[in-house]
Amino acid sequence: EDQVTQSPEALRLQEGESSSLNCSYTVSGLRGLFWYRQDPGKGPEFLFTLYSAGEEKEKERLKATLTKKESFLHITAPKPEDSATYLCAVYTGANSKLTFGKGITLSVRP
Amino acid sequence: GAGVSQSPRYKVAKRGQDVALRCDPISGHVSLFWYQQALGQGPEFLTYFQNEAQLDKSGLPSDRFFAERPEGSVSTLKIQRTQQEDSAVYLCASSLSWRSSYNSPLHFGNGTRLTVT
Numbered sequence: 001e002d003q004v005t006q007s008p009e010a011l012r013l014q015e016g017e018s019s020s021l022n023c024s025y026t027v028s029g030l031r032g033l034f035w036y037r038q039d040p041g042k043g044p045e046f047l048f049t050l051y052s053a054g055e056e057k058e059k060e061r062l063k064a065t066l067t068k069k070e071s072f073l074h075i076t077a078p079k080p081e082d083s084a085t086y087l088c089a090v091y092t093g094a095n096s097k098l099t100f101g102k103g104i105t106l107s108v109r110p
Numbered sequence: 111g112a113g114v115s116q117s118p119r120y121k122v123a124k125r126g127q128d129v130a131l132r133c134d135p136i137s138g139h140v141s142l143f144w145y146q147q148a149l150g151q152g153p154e155f156l157t158y159f160q161n162e163a164q165l166d167k168s169g170l171p172s173d174r175f176f177a178e179r180p181e182g183s184v185s186t187l188k189i190q191r192t193q194q195e196d197s198a199v200y201l202c203a204s205s206l207s208w209r210s211s212y213n214s215p216l217h218f219g220n221g222t223r224l225t226v227t
Binding site: 034042089097098101103 | 114143150151152153154155158165166168169201203208213215216217218219220221
């Protein structure tokens, strides 16, 4: 069974304090790893898809990287508006679903 | 353009009542998914449609859960004889065509929060 583990569960940063969020996965044949952002009371908002080890993608202060066992979401000089829950999910193609982790709740203090 | 729209936003049901949750996907999106999100958890897959065909319903937790998409656009998730453990946020997501290309990401609605009392 596909497993996705995100750590830490919660992270509090000072504005400008860079850090990384971890997503470890155990699957049989990764076809895609997805990062989503979720604000309270809202649905997940798509950020990135990564397909193969070594791949990196960037968007503003966020950079996602992928290895054969885990993915990192690096946040550079975060701002309070980056506060949200960050979800990662894997897709193997064995069926139609994405398997999500529990998410990491990020709080950025001004 | 308009995103995925779900209604109602909140639903309170007494234990044993039936509920129906509606999803309007993004126009032109062929693929539609339902996910269930419990408090403090990630979304969990319920079911998947490609046009009007329900191709995967392996995530539906019991035969009290039923989903349909009769004309290939709007979808309804129905829960019969609701139980307290059904309390969760139900998320709908659509994609241009997940089956042919999972490069097309899922776009989620804001969900329906169901509370069973």
